[in-house]
Every structure is written in structure tokens, then in C-alpha cells.
Amino acid sequence: TNRPTRDGSCIRDYIHVTDLIAAHVKVFHSLSNPPAVYNVGTGKGVTVKEFVDACKKVTGVDIKVTEQRHARPGDYPEMWAVPEKISRETGWAARYIDIEEGLKHAWTWRKAHPKGY
Template sequence: MHFAAVAYAGESTMEPLRYYHNITSNTLVVLEAMAAHKVKTLIYSSTCATYGEPVKMPITEQTPQLPINPYGKAKKMAEDIIIDFSKTTDMAVMILRYFNVIGSDPEGRLGEAPQPELRVHGRISGACFDAARGIIPGLKVKGIDYKTADGTCVRDYIDVTDLVDAHVKALAHAKPRKVGIYNVGTGKGRSVKEFVEACKKATGVDIKVEYLNRRPGDYAEVFSDPSKIKQELNWKAQYTDLKKSLQIAWKWQKSHLNGYSHS
């Protein structure tokens, strides 16, 4: 299972070479190592960013892949390399295109703790929690003039616990000489404003919100059609209550104020 990558769309527009190197080149190296050691099964973490900004919602696996930032382009290239290579071998390949991952382990063992220098690019849940903890003065929402119901970006938020389950099912269904490609999402779009409201409720903190100009490389609306993965792998998102997912993640944040370090 190949999860390793850098994964911030905004950062990828500023540091494209780092993204192509880490995502595309390093995936090539992984495949070469797999070939050398006859490792036959690959579950690959891809992303809805490979689709770019499709004209039609929801996104199916047949939606044309026209990525608009180096992150999405690098992942699309890695997918192409994997698919081309798989045609020459009897590999079993599963490519999972994640939507926006949130939450943490309900049993409290694992949570999200980005390195301090990555917080600036961070995901909205991390920024919400940082604001709730007073690490940052408030939340900066970038872009309120999108063509969406409330003007903020719409995304498909998938709980990490569901994502883990998708990988377990993908591994169980991986077959030699076959490439399975699946969207992993809830099938429902939620706006940034909705997300912030859920975060305020989950943390019990009235987070201060400041609205700013759009971020480079962002798109208005992205959500999945997950019917293929349901049909073929019998997987469906179970953790779809935004507030609950955020409450579980907030509990982890509060009990791990320094992330994974004990200092």
C-alpha cells in the first residue's frame, strides 16, 4: 500500500518540482523495487485532484482527468505509470482516488498532526482546530465568490475510518492482471461555511472567521459518485455526520496537544 506523498494543492503550485519528484518519480522507484522483488499487489493512494474541475458533478471514475495543479498532475502521471507497467506484468492493482479526508481513529490511537511548517498549507479541519485551540487567532477562509450556494468551496469530506475500510476491501478484491480504479467519497458535497459551522459545534468554540481572496489552484465544487466502489467492493461511507467526525478528531487533538511527541 503506497500512501507516501506531499498533498497540498496550494503548495504544489509554489513548489512543483518537489511534487513531481516526491509523487511521480518516487512512485516510479517503488514500482522498480516491486518488480525487482516480485511484489505483485499494489494499492495506490490517488486523489480527486486528478480530475481537476469537471464540468459535470458528481465525479465518476469515467470523468475526464484534467488536473489543474501540479499535485493533481503528479498523481495522474503516477497513475499512468502504474497502469502502463501493470499491462506488462500479472500485477494486481487498485487505485483509490480519495476525496477530502477528515476525522481520526474513534479509539483515539491515531490523529492528524502535521509538522509545524505545513500548518500554513493545512487542511481546513487542522486550521479549525488550531483556531479553536488559540494557536492561530482565527480561521482564514479563502474564496467566497465561487459559483456555489453560499459562495464558498464545496468538497466531499470522507472520514479516515471509512478510508481505512476502503483499503481493506480493495486489498481483499485485488486480482492479478486487473486494475481497479475507485472514487472514495461520500457522494455528498459540503461547503466550507457548513464545515466551519460543524467545527464550531464540535469544538464548542466560536471560531473567528476571516474571508479572503481565493487560493491558487483551488476549484469551486468537487464531490464523488461512489456507486462503483459500493457495487464492486461493497464499500459505503458510514461516518457521514460531519459534526461527529470532527468531535472525534477534536478529542484526539485535545489529548495530543504536541502531536505525537511527548515533550
């Protein structure tokens, strides 16, 4: 990969589904008129390679990855949320900031619910 990041892959903000749900609940309970707009995320950028490596470590599965050699037009090399406003106005903050911790929680749930529910 050829992106100007620490390992050449895109940096993104991976949020755990329970954190996203908690953010929606917090906003719902503090609705305003007009409604506010919030950035929801961990506030921490993780590279795609770091995410894949964490997935491999947590699951024990050798995930096969096909790397894209060139960036797609318009694809930002680094992009993550800055959740300061939602934190300040509602008190919400992501619980699973560490990518491995969040993946362990999700993987444990998935193994306990093989049908997805």
C-alpha cells in the first residue's frame, strides 16, 4: 500500500457496536430542537493493517487479505471521529477504545451466538 500513514494502510476509527448504540441512547435522551449533529467514534485512529492483525490475534484465524496497491480516488489516508461535542453535551464516551479489547468482546459474543442472535 502507498498511503502516507505509519504502515501504508488507511487509518480509520473502528467503533464497537455497543458504543454506537450507547451514543444513540444518550442523544435520544437529550434531544433538542433543532436536533444536534454529533461525530461518534473512539477518537482514535487505527490502521487497516492494525485492525486485521488484531482480528487475527483475537480470533486465531489466519485471515487472508488482498492489499490494494493504490489508493482509490478521493480516499483520505487518515480519517477518524472527534467525539468532543457528544461527550461534552451528553456525557457519552466510547468504552472500547482499545481495538483488541473491543474485538475480544465482539468475538466472545459471536462464539456464544453462532446464529447471530
